[in-house]
Amino acid sequence: MSFFDLILMLHIFGGFAALFTFWIPLVTKKGGKAHRRSGWLYTSGMIAVAVSAVYLSTVRLIDPASSQETVSFSLFLLFIAVLSSSTAYYGIRVLRFKDRKGIHKQAVDLGFPVLLLFSSIGMSIYGFSQHVPLLSWFPVLGLFLSATQLGYWLRPPSQKKHWWFEHFGGMLSCSIATITAFTVFGAPRLLDIEKVSMLLWFIPTLLLTPVIIGLSIYYRKKF
Numbered sequence: 198m199s200f201f202d203l204i205l206m207l208h209i210f211g212g213f214a215a216l217f218t219f220w221i222p223l224v225t226k227k228g229g230k231a232h233r234r235s236g237w238l239y240t241s242g243m244i245a246v247a248v249s250a251v252y253l254s255t256v257r258l259i260d261p262a263s264s265q266e267t268v269s270f271s272l273f274l275l276f277i278a279v280l281s282s283s284t285a286y287y288g289i290r291v292l293r294f295k296d297r298k299g300i301h302k303q304a305v306d307l308g309f310p311v312l313l314l315f316s317s318i319g320m321s322i323y324g325f326s327q328h329v330p331l332l333s334w335f336p337v338l339g340l341f342l343s344a345t346q347l348g349y350w351l352r353p354p355s356q357k358k359h360w361w362f363e364h365f366g367g368m369l370s371c372s373i374a375t376i377t378a379f380t381v382f383g384a385p386r387l388l389d390i391e392k393v394s395m396l397l398w399f400i401p402t403l404l405l406t407p408v409i410i411g412l413s414i415y416y417r418k419k420f
Contacts, residue, residue, distance in 0.1 A: 211245025250278035288367025295360035
């Protein structure tokens with residue numbers, strides 16, 4: 198087994214671990230043992246996915262024999278790695294600084310959303326140049342999330358338990374990236390389907406975005 202195959206197995210294993218655990222923190226007691234443990238298991242899976250995706254994408258991108266389709270696939274995989282790691286990291290960091298009162302300017306926390314911002318712009322430009330709808334329009338989600346993260350860090354908190362909303366918003370946004378990657382790349386290969394409808398690419402976003410909004414409304418009323 199080559200090193201590439203080993204990293205590919207790590208990527209698949211991490212992806213399935215994240216896919217099967219992302220819902221557990223939603224239905225368990227917030228802050229409880231099951232919530233924390235399943236949350237860290239999900240985060241660990243996403244770390245494995247993101248790190249392995251960077252390696253797998255880079256290897257394919259520098260391979261002169263890679264086709265245009267492989268290059269596009271690799272760039273999108275790299276973008277998903279940035280999107281998922283940025284949102285997961287954000288979801289964790291807001292908990293660490295939940296007591297902050299003013300603007301937060303730590304470079305490591307601003308750097309991730311800035312990277313996501315420029316990655317989204319670059320991915321979208323590339324998608325339009327190659328006439329690939331998924332690569333053209335899906336990065337709009339990255340633009341929105343990066344702007345949201347920067348806005349949160351660069352403004353003083355304005356509501357009670359602000360970190361609560363940002364935490365589940367960040368983790369669910371990471372889940373959107375996870376499920377989208379599986380829907381676009383994983384499921385068709387497992388089911389031996391050559392092509393899926395473009396609508397299927399956006400179903401995770403269409404389904405989970407209302408969940409994020411609904412939870413925000415629910416907890417604002419509760420608090």
